[in-house]
Amino acid sequence: MLYQSLNAVKALRRVRKCEQMWKTILDLISTQDIPALHRIFRNSTHRHWGVAKLLEMIQLSLEGWYLDKGYSELEINLATVFYELGGNHCLTALQKSVRFGHVTLVLTCHQVHIW
Secondary structure (H helix, E strand, O other): OHHHHHHHHHHHHHHHHHHHHHHHHHHHHHHOOOOOHHHHHHHHHHOOOOHHHHHHHHHHHHHOOOOOOOOOHHHHHHHHHHHHHHHHHHHHHHHHHHOOOOHHHHHHHHHHOOO
């Protein structure tokens, strides 16, 4: 009987901690402009992140440290069009304005002729 009550207390503690993390995530999303938020959620689904990892990545994105390495085909094609039309300077402006993919990714793929 004692073990069952200890397990229930531990479970309740875990649920409360998880609830607090979700409240923090919702607060950040509703009050901040989070760069690459759609990529963070996409990666959290594909990589099976937990709530703590999701919160960590959102906070890293707010601080400017989140660097996503998985880009969709649409994002790569868009970056290629920007590079073809405007060159490196246009691609750099795109990257800095919306925290788009890193410039060297597109330049490397373009030099190897992946497209």
